[in-house]
Amino acid sequence: MLRQYELVDRVLGYDPRADEALINRAYVYAMKKHGSQMRASGDPYFSHPIEVAGILTDLKLDTATIVTAILHDTIEDTGATVDELADLFGVEIANLVDGVTKLTRIELTSERSKQAENFRKFLLAMSNDIRVLLVKLADRLHNMRTLHFIQSAEKRQRIAQETMDIYAPLAGRMGIQEIREELEDLAFKELNPEARETLLKRLNEFSAESGDIVEHIAADLRAKLNAGGLACEVDGRQKRPYSVWRKMERRAISLEQLSDIFGFRIMVDDIPDCYRALGVLHMNWPMVPGRFKDYISTPKNNGYRSIHTTMIGPKQKRVEIQIRTHKMHEVAELGIAAHWLYKEGPSGAERSEEFAGTFSWLRQLIEMLEHGGSPEEFLEHTKLQMFSDQVFCFTPKGTLITLPRGATPIDFAYAVHTEVGDSCVGCKINGRHMPLRSVLVNGDEVEIIRSQAQRPSPAWEAFVITGKARSAIRRSIRSAKEAEFGRLGRQILKGVFEAAGKDASDVVLQRALHSLHKDDLDDLLASVGDGTLSAQQVFETVYPEAPAKKGGRRKLVKSNGAGDQRGVVRITGANHGLAIRMATNSFPLPGERIVGIITPGEGVTIYPIDAPALEEFDGETTRWLDVAWDIDPEHPQFFPARLNVTARNEVGALGHITSLVADYGSNITNLTMTQRDSDFYDMQLDLEVRDFKHLTRIMSALNGISVVSQVMRPRR
Structure with missing residues (x-):
């Protein structure tokens, strides 16, 4: 002590x-x-x-x-x-x-x-x-x-x-x-003592076999640099076991294949000497292609600056070399502590160009804190931010954007500004239109194409890398979902109140806030929309003497969509998404009678009225919602549909089928062969159609060609 x-x-x-x-x-x-x-x-x-x-x-x-x-x-x-x-x-x-x-x-x-x-x-x-x-x-x-x-x-x-x-x-x-x-x-x-011990044993054996190879290489480097007129310090060391292990994992290679287990540092007086030293090294020994990085001209976010190169150096050994000034070395070893309070004061350290990226990173984390989300989400995003190598990309105006390796244009857009990310609809990478899931590499010039009508897609979460992007996407989706739940909740309440011949104005609904423990009307509407509060509860709270009409499968089948349309929630192609979803594998289409099932916390799922899956909800009358299509014929939309087709196993059969689908104005989004034998094969076609009539015409046409034996629409 x-x-x-x-x-x-x-x-x-x-x-x-x-x-x-x-x-x-x-x-x-x-x-x-x-x-x-x-x-x-x-x-x-x-x-x-x-x-x-x-x-x-x-x-x-x-x-x-x-x-x-x-x-x-x-x-x-x-x-x-x-x-x-x-x-x-x-x-x-x-x-x-x-x-x-x-x-x-x-x-x-x-x-x-x-x-x-x-x-x-x-x-x-x-x-x-x-x-x-x-x-x-x-x-x-x-x-x-x-x-x-x-x-x-x-x-x-x-x-x-x-x-x-x-x-x-x-x-x-x-x-x-x-x-x-x-x-x-x-x-x-x-965490992994056996792997570490094995590595240490192998590294020690390698050092024993190599003798004083580190000092010999350092001496050769020093001699060449001195001969080039450079005053410098050169030191070498064996890498730590975890550093070696991580490199083996990343490259998926064995220790025997890893030749660069020694690192060398060259320290000179100023920046011009760094580049002169690099020139001396590359003139005397061949560099390994793809293993050069200049962190002096483009420093890391934590203030780190050095030139990295790998060469087939003295003794024909592959060696990694870092070239830096003495001040850069101090920063590399001590980081932000190198210029802390006793030298510059707190404000001076934050203004330091060397650590601008570090403080920028902290500000981004605090921004994520301020915009909510669960603590677990925040911890996840922070880990994503910390575990990252870097790539350097540029805006069309030449602004440098530093991103973790594996980042996409969506990450780039959010790194520029949250509003840029939220309004991103496409991108150009080096002047070419590219998918938003493209992985960026060093030197890419990225142009973000924007639209104010755009909002972040839930699908983006699958391929973004940065915590800032993921946090912003989730925040936007939460906000959009709350707004959608609020709109849906208002529609549901209006339908229930109208069916009973009662008023559903804001003034009336506010009577229920205290009894139902809701802070405001928006909270009430969102709770009804996401299914955590039933419209019937709200109705009976406001009008306890007039119970709301019960729903259920029998009532909705009997009505068959005709007669009194009061209490029906209208479904357009545009309003399904976060609060209203189409049932998986059921594919309801405009022109079919449909029903909604409310799931607490998730909103409404739309089914065809004859879907077998509805049987499990027969005993839960409060979850049934009367819904109907409201499609504008002047602005047709496309909806997903699925067909099971049995066709003859003939040359050109598949071409006949796909051509016919295209002739009828439909697009095939997925095609799966489910069974094939010498005479016939079964396949599953996922299509985009306008409505039930459109699908029926396609089915009739398919049944009319000689290569098709059977066309069926699956019901689940």
Whole structure:
């Protein structure tokens, strides 16, 4: 354990202006508060906060952060309060300790929803002062170093998985690579010990076989660069087991196939020297195509800048090389801590160009927080944002947009602006119209085609990558669904009230709000529309003396769509989607008698009145809804339909069938061969038709050609 004077000497060694008295007071206070508390290792508990403070001295952080590290467990584990810390050490330090405490509580529960909610609170605190994260990362690092002392294997696994999922990626996002790599490797040791041991054994064997190959390669690189007139530092190291494992997983190769297990760094004085060094290397050794990246001209979001290249270098070994200035190296190792408070102050750090992307990322996370969604969704989106390599794309005006690898034009649109994503209808990639699900690659120029009439499609969720895009899509869908449920609810209530000869004005409906525990009329209408509240309940609340008419299959079949149309909900082709859906595999069409079934929380599903699937709802009369088509003949629409066709197994038979369907103005959306023998084959045709008559004409025409034996419309 660090002694008091050793900790103070470390801080004064890089920051002579540090408040020595404040550090000493915090040391004594924390020691008294933790008293006789012990850790699982058997060491005094007080050794933990001191070791955390020692880790932060390696990052050369300011006095307030070091004091926060010393005190970070006092609120959680002792009788200390935020007010007491504010009186003794100032409001700034008290707020920092409180922020770290909120994050620590994540570790005290295994319930995912509580973990996600605490993570939201932590990110809010972190957005106000990034030092909260720096302290917590150091706290987690020391806990991982002593993880093996915990007796419970399940608890060790949970802590290690949490480290891999949240803390290591956060360290990477902040650019603190040393902490990230150590956290990953310590978590890997717990989560997959056999793989790690196997890798370590093989790496050690490789090092023994290679001898001093790293130093020989470094010396050759240094000699060539010096001969080129460049003053530089060159160092090499073997990669950590988890880094090697991840590369093997990503490339789906064995360790024997992985030749670049050593990395070399070249540090020079300024940026021009970086490019001169690159020229010297490529003049002397062949580069590996596709393995060059320039993060100096296009830095990563966390401020990281370097040139990466892979060469068949000295000794005919494949080597990865990073070229950077000394300042870039400091940023690469320490990340956002490299220029924190004691150098630039909080506002200066946020304005720093090197870390603009980091703060932009934090602002995007806070924007997702402000727009709602469940805590679990937010945690999912955050993980998506953290686990990502990058591609660099451009707008038509040349603005650089950085995205995670695998991103699509939808991700690009939302990265530009939420409104651009919401109104996206198409895209051009490098001047060519391309599908919205296309995967973007480095250097793509992306033009987003917009329409104000557009709204995000639920199908987009299947192929977007970024948390911002997924969050915005879900938010838009929720908003659209609420609006649709509200419109549907009004139609349903109007139908029920009209069928009973009663008024359904807003003034009348508001009488039911208090009794039904609804905040406002919109809430009431949406609840009726999504089926969580029945229209009959609302009617009987407003008019208790006049019960609403009961529905049900017998009543609707008997009416057969004729006579009194009061109480009927009108269905157009445009209004089915989120609140009104067509029954799967039933394919109701205009011109057929239809019925709606209300499902709580989901809205209304439309069935043909003779669908066998309706039998299961016979005993639930309150779920039946009288509906009818309301299609404008001047503006025909297309609806899905399905046919089962048995045809002769002859040359050209399929061509005859598809040509006939096209001649009748229909489009085949899917064709599946369900059975085939020497004489006949059965197939399933999915079509787009205008109405029941259109489908009937197609069926008659198909039955009239010689290659077709039978045409049937399936009923489910």
